[in-house]
Amino acid sequence: MICLLTLPPVPLELKSPLSFRTRAQQQQHSHPFSQTLRSHTVPHKTLTGGGTATTTVANVALSEHNDLNAAEEDEPLPAELNEELMPNHVAVIMDGNGRWAKQRGLPTSAGHQAGSRSLRELVEICCKWGIRVLTVFAFSYDNWIRPKVEVDFLMNLFEREIKSQMQKFVSEGIRISVIGDSSKLPQSLQKLISEAEEKTKDNSRFQLIVAASYSGKYDIVQACKSLACKVKDGVIQLEDISESLVEQELETNCTEYPYPDLLIRTSGELRVSNFLLWQLAYTEFFFVKELWPDFGKAEFVEALISFQQRQRRYGARLS
Amino acid sequence: MGPIPNHIAFIMDGNRRYAKKQGMEEGAGHKAGFLALMKILCYCYELGVKYLTVYAFSIENFKRKPEEVQCLMDLMLEKIGELLKEESVVNQYGIRLYFIGNLKLLSEPVRVAAEKAMAATAKNTKTVLLICVAYTSYDEIVHAVQESCKDKRNEIEALYASKVSNGVTEGVEEGENINGTIEHDVQGSCESSLSKSQALNTTIACNGVIRVEKKKGVILHAVQGSCEDKWDEVMSRTSNGVTEGVADSKKKQWMHPTIKLVDIEKNMYMGVAPDPDILIRTSGENRLSNFLLWQTTNCPLYSPSALWPEIGLWHLIWAVLNFQQSHYYFEKKRKQL
Numbered sequence: 252m253i254c255l256l257t258l259p260p261v262p263l264e265l266k267s268p269l270s271f272r273t274r275a276q277q278q279q280h281s282h283p284f285s286q287t288l289r290s291h292t293v294p295h296k297t298l299t300g301g302g303t304a305t306t307t308v309a310n311v312a313l314s315e316h317n318d319l320n321a322a323e324e325d326e327p328l329p330a331e332l333n334e335e336l337m338p339n340h341v342a343v344i345m346d347g348n349g350r351w352a353k354q355r356g357l358p359t360s361a362g363h364q365a366g367s368r369s370l371r372e373l374v375e376i377c378c379k380w381g382i383r384v385l386t387v388f389a390f391s392y393d394n395w396i397r398p399k400v401e402v403d404f405l406m407n408l409f410e411r412e413i414k415s416q417m418q419k420f421v422s423e424g425i426r427i428s429v430i431g432d433s434s435k436l437p438q439s440l441q442k443l444i445s446e447a448e449e450k451t452k453d454n455s456r457f458q459l460i461v462a463a464s465y466s467g468k469y470d471i472v473q474a475c476k477s478l479a480c481k482v483k484d485g486v487i488q489l490e491d492i493s494e495s496l497v498e499q500e501l502e503t504n505c506t507e508y509p510y511p512d513l514l515i516r517t518s519g520e521l522r523v524s525n526f527l528l529w530q531l532a533y534t535e536f537f538f539v540k541e542l543w544p545d546f547g548k549a550e551f552v553e554a555l556i557s558f559q560q561r562q563r564r565y566g567a568r569l570s
Numbered sequence: 571m572g573p574i575p576n577h578i579a580f581i582m583d584g585n586r587r588y589a590k591k592q593g594m595e596e597g598a599g600h601k602a603g604f605l606a607l608m609k610i611l612c613y614c615y616e617l618g619v620k621y622l623t624v625y626a627f628s629i630e631n632f633k634r635k636p637e638e639v640q641c642l643m644d645l646m647l648e649k650i651g652e653l654l655k656e657e658s659v660v661n662q663y664g665i666r667l668y669f670i671g672n673l674k675l676l677s678e679p680v681r682v683a684a685e686k687a688m689a690a691t692a693k694n695t696k697t698v699l700l701i702c703v704a705y706t707s708y709d710e711i712v713h714a715v716q717e718s719c720k721d722k723r724n725e726i727e728a729l730y731a732s733k734v735s736n737g738v739t740e741g742v743e744e745g746e747n748i749n750g751t752i753e754h755d756v757q758g759s760c761e762s763s764l765s766k767s768q769a770l771n772t773t774i775a776c777n778g779v780i781r782v783e784k785k786k787g788v789i790l791h792a793v794q795g796s797c798e799d800k801w802d803e804v805m806s807r808t809s810n811g812v813t814e815g816v817a818d819s820k821k822k823q824w825m826h827p828t829i830k831l832v833d834i835e836k837n838m839y840m841g842v843a844p845d846p847d848i849l850i851r852t853s854g855e856n857r858l859s860n861f862l863l864w865q866t867t868n869c870p871l872y873s874p875s876a877l878w879p880e881i882g883l884w885h886l887i888w889a890v891l892n893f894q895q896s897h898y899y900f901e902k903k904r905k906q907l
Contacts, residue, residue, distance in 0.1 A: 467867060468831060468864065468867065469831070471711060471715075471834070471864075472829065472830065472831050472834060474715075475715045475718060475719075475829055475834060476828070476829050478715060478719065479718075479719045479722065479829055482719055482723075483723075489716055489719055489720060489723075490716075492712060492715055492716050492719070493712060494708045494709075494712055497708075497711065497712060497715065520870075521870040521871050521872065522866075522867070522868055522869060522870050522871065523866070523867050523868075523871075524867065524868060525867045525868065526867075528863050528864060528867055529707075529708070529711065529863060531858060531863065532706075532707060532708065532858060532859070532860040532863055533857060533858075533859060533860065534857060534858075535856060535857050536856040536857055536858075536871065537856065538856075561855075561856075563857075565630060565859075566628045566629075566630020566631050566633065566859060566860070567630065567631075567633045567634060
């Protein structure tokens with residue numbers, strides 16, 4: 252039985268276990284408990300420049316317009332980042348839109364709207380900084396149970412976004428791919444996705460992979476079924492089923508870089524939630540406290556700095 | 571305050587860095603790591619955690635220097651022996667041991683010892699310790715995929731055998747919307763092979779889902795069958811020149827086994843335990859390194875910067891308290907939905 256009187260003293264780093272530490276607090280200690288979970292003192296993106304009190308849906312639309320214009324200017328790589336250590340493939344779980352809206356007394360749809368702006372900006376930065384692939388978790392297979400109003404809004408938002416960004420994809424050499432069980436998406440969206448994928452399939456500067464109605468487990472199940480087909484057809488033997496065969500059947504076979512180097516999840520959640528499963532085996536995780544609509548260039552730079560400092564060993568030893 | 575997690579998993583990272591930090595010889599770090607494991611084991615089981623899984627040795631670790639690998643294997647052999655002694659912690663907590671991984675990759679003495687330990691503790695029911703050795707999620711999943719394919723093939727063969735012997739060529743009615751099933755189950759490459767006009771006679775198969783397709787005004791039943799050629803023969807006999815409507819076809823349909831999520835899960839090495847509630851990786855690294863990818867998709871990952879031999883009770887309590895806090899939040903959310 253553990254005797255409470257003889258417990259060891261609480262390590263310094265755990266003194267405030269349940270509060271998220273500010274970056275300043277973490278720098279006081281040589282080994283922060285969780286290096287990647289932090290509350291930022293970096294100014295948040297405010298929509299109207301005046302803080303949260305005056306945020307309205309109309310203001311969201313206005314600042315979206317302004318931000319688009321700003322994004323056209325050149326973006327050199329920040330000095331803190333090493334060009335040679337940039338990840339090829341970044342994955343993002345865009346979490347927190349609902350909470351962001353609730354904090355401001357807005358409907359959930361406003362949160363998703365603001366979130367789509369964050370995504371557009373991230374695509375812009377990734378393109379400019381030479382990242383080759385960005386995979387985003389837009390809608391999980393498990394999200395279908397959400398209220399119909401929200402789901403319908405999201406489906407409409409996807410359609411609007413694809414339509415509005417189509418010209419940019421073509422002119423900027425961006426290839427768009429969508430992974431997930433598309434059969435559950437509205438017909439009009441399915442058609443739009445097919446067209447967009449077809450139209451951009453030869454673009455090679457940057458690839459945006461949108462995971463919609465996606466589940467990491469089902470990706471593996473469908474890969475398994477494809478392999479079962481091949482075994483049945485005599486194309487391969489049962490014993491031939493290997494890791495590389497599985498990899499080739501996964502939905503990420505639409506890209507040259509199927510495995511993310513870096514995974515970012517916003518809103519403070521520390522889990523993968525059925526996003527890319529197989530593909531994340533050696534991915535570096537970076538968990539951010541900010542909600543997705545508040546995730547911007549500064550937060551992304553921080554994630555990249557952390558990534559560049561990591562020693563990736565893949566099970567072996569660096570001597 | 572909240573529930574105690576049922577299953578905690580640990581990636582025991584940082585032994586070598588600990589040895590370096592303490593000025594110890596190589597190999598001593600792993601011994602210190604074993605002591606830390608025993609300590610954590612006691613804390614967890616005292617707290618009421620039933621399942622504990624630890625990442626002891628990855629298949630990728632075989633790439634390390636042979637001396638280090640040998641040292642780890644020797645340590646494992648030694649410690650397995652100790653665990654089986656009367657006075658050990660195994661008996662104190664009624665621990666059932668599992669060695670999870672591709673044990674064929676282990677040297678004979680270690681594999682034999684592991685199997686002996688599993689047999690010796692098979693009757694223990696209080697708590698469970700799953701030690702992942704020669705393990706990667708990739709290997710586990712590939713193995714599960716192979717086994718699932720094998721199972722389905724056997725099922726189909728058995729089904730065919732019983733049907734043919736009865737002289738019956740009718741299948742079991744499932745009562746489901748076949749088109750719906752197809753949309754969900756038929757995947758890419760199989761669909762394209764089906765659309766060929768010789769679909770009926772080719773060895774098409776996609777886990778035995780029936781495809782109803784309209785070709786030139788005639789509704790054909792392109793049945794996706796088994797791995798056996800005879801299967802196709804039987805199918806084409808029943809399907810040639812069929813002009814039945816979909817409604818009729820429901821009565822005379824073959825239901826072939828399809829590979830589902832549950833089939834893969836059933837064949838996972840880790841199928842003997844529920845999914846972990848918490849995953850803790852020491853030494854501050856924030857990645858999974860091919861550990862329990864399938865099983866941890868919904869569980870939080872905590873990354874204390876302490877090296878594995880430095881792990882203590884407070885790290886465990888911190889993780890459990892956080893788990894309870896987020897568990898409460900998720901339960902609330904679930905009730906709202």
